[in-house]
Amino acid sequence: MNGGPALVSIMRQGSTLIASVHTALDDSELVRFEHDLIHQIGEHRSRGVIIDVAALDVIDSFAALTLRRIAEMARLRGALTVLVGIQPEVAFTMVRLGMGTGQVPTALDLEEGLALLAAHPGAGTDSTERDARPGSTP
Amino acid sequence: MVRRIVHARVGSHPSAEDLVQETLTRVLAASATIEPGMLEPYAIVTARNVVASMWRDADRRRRNQHRVVDLSTPDLPDSQVVLDEEQSAMATALARLGERERRTLLEHEVSGTDTHTLAARAGSTAGAVAAQLNRTRARLRVEYVLAAEQAELPTDQCRAVLIALSGGDQRRQREVRAAQHLLECELCARLSEPLLERGQQRDDRLRIPVTADPDIVSARRAARELASRLDFAATDLTVIATAVSEVCRNIVRFAGTGEVVVELLEVPRRGIQVVARDGGPGIPDIDRALDDGFSTYGGLGLGLPGVRRLMDEFAIASEPGHGTTVTMTKWERTHDG
């Protein structure tokens, strides 16, 4: 995101990228975020990606789809994406709306997300074992 | 030059309503000294004077500063032309009222004849006379704006729509499909602005134009803020914001332009109502659009069916070629479940 106050920050920690969304994003900003993040995943050959959405007070269908798409593109580039920080009200509303996160694993917060990635040394391989992935939505 | 200034002036009135009111007040103040037959001509002259004095008014610059930049340093000849046009606009407006309408309005406002007396004379009821007076005032505001703008109305429907908007009569607005018309008729959309100024001051109702991505975020924010004045649970606020987000996106994606009106309700219960309308292509098959397995974008069966699940009431009306209106409501929770 170039220019203006950062809407999203993307940090690198080892082979993991941590993307924190700081404020509500409109659709075009979400798409820009998607491109930036995918670009960086490829550039850094990241194995894990954490997207922190704690600051989002609304995750509507477009936002949910975009997050899913990011995770899918990341997977194709060999990185496992974990969504962290979905707020209680947002979680319930997403479900009512009919939006899950698909196969994208979720964790309570950044710390949990990092722990989840750490438990997956092969993060990015197509792991579908459910019990070892708390929070994944079948 | 004159056209440009006149154009600016219509939007720059404190409101057309104020002007009409001020005119009548002055006429009323002088009525004791006026001979009966002179009342109407006097009203017209007064109207002109009111407009003129508005321009001489020491505080007019302060009042209009934020709107008419090009008049803040008036060059006199042009101002004088504007002045004349203003005066004749009010005179024209009064003249365009029906003979009986005008007489009743002036008798009520100027002579102070009460509605009971007027009703008795006309063989009507006081309520009916009061309603008629409101319609006349609404009409006068419209005629004033039209005359000031020297506008040619493009369709037969325009005048009825403007009068319904001016009177704030919501039932009539629905009858003449006013909201729809404003999306289709550029002239009425512009003319209705000074007429709607009163309506816009209501603080339990918000109208948000929706044309681009950022509007989706502002609309849902505004809706959440308005809803938070009621006793909604945190989850419900998120639900409302999310539903607004979805319907706004449909406007931006499929219609390009439209609006969202968010309103707090008191009856039959406390709640919040969201009306999203556009003048877009419409939805040919609504049943299919509400089917969970169908969506025109993304192909994942989202959007409208999900919104319907989020809200307590949900209705959609769509006419191919004329746009779509979604009306949805969330009620404040009752305590006994």
Place this chain on the structure above:
Amino acid sequence: MDERPEEHPQTRALHESHWADHGGGEHLLSQLVAHLREHRTRLQEEWSQRIQQAHLLTAMTPQEMAAETTSVYDNYVEVLETGNVEALQHYARDLSERIIPRGVETHEVVGIVLLLRDVLARSLFEKYQRDFSRLNEVLDAYEPAANRIANTVAVSFVDERERIIRQQQDAIRELSTPVLPVRERLLILPIIGVLDSERARQLTEQLLSGIRKHRAKVVVIDITGSPDVDEAVANHLVQTVDASRLMGASVIITGLSPKIAQTLVTIGVDLSKMNTIGDLQGGLEEAERLLGYTVTRKEGSTSS
């Protein structure tokens, strides 16, 4: 009549019903009010005795009762005089708010107002008994107004009572936090009794905020205590499971009765995708396993 200013509709009704058709009504009214004021001490005393004889307001102390009867009496006369029912309504609400928590019942409040009506009627009877037509006039005027006052008090009392009961129910709901943190990262949500949509919603909200508050990784929802749910609530249950997962918590459902399981299948839930375990004990063992604790008990939980 014609020059009567516009008033509150209820006020007007009060006047119309008793003064309207009697010439000199205003005069009659002020006479009546003067009489009731003049004999205030005696009439109020008589009224209090009648209340005691009828065993009303037994929950109040004599001092409280003296204070309340004085206020009610004065308000009553004031309403008769001014026709302002709003003031009485206001007073009745205020009174209700104070006496409802002490267990005063609706019939008691209605009862004391009716007693007051009768005590005052009797005194009017005594005063005018020698002038029969005058008496009729006075009673014709007094009774409809008095009945309306009784009605007003009763209605606002009932309203207030309902409001207070609702408040108490809300408070009880808030107090009973159903989400139990059993150990670090583990929550149990026992569902007991019949679930309606409203209660289901509250449980969900409490569970989801509980997950964040206790940083829970596993939630056991035990529905042993709930024999049956309707489809709406079953749907809600599934949504709660999904929402918990979005927050990063795994959900185990225990105590699923065959009936509820059937309902879930009916609404299209794939039970094989839900982590359901027979009983709470088994559920807790599964939870500990998910959390990475060593299960020291014998292996034997039946994971479905």
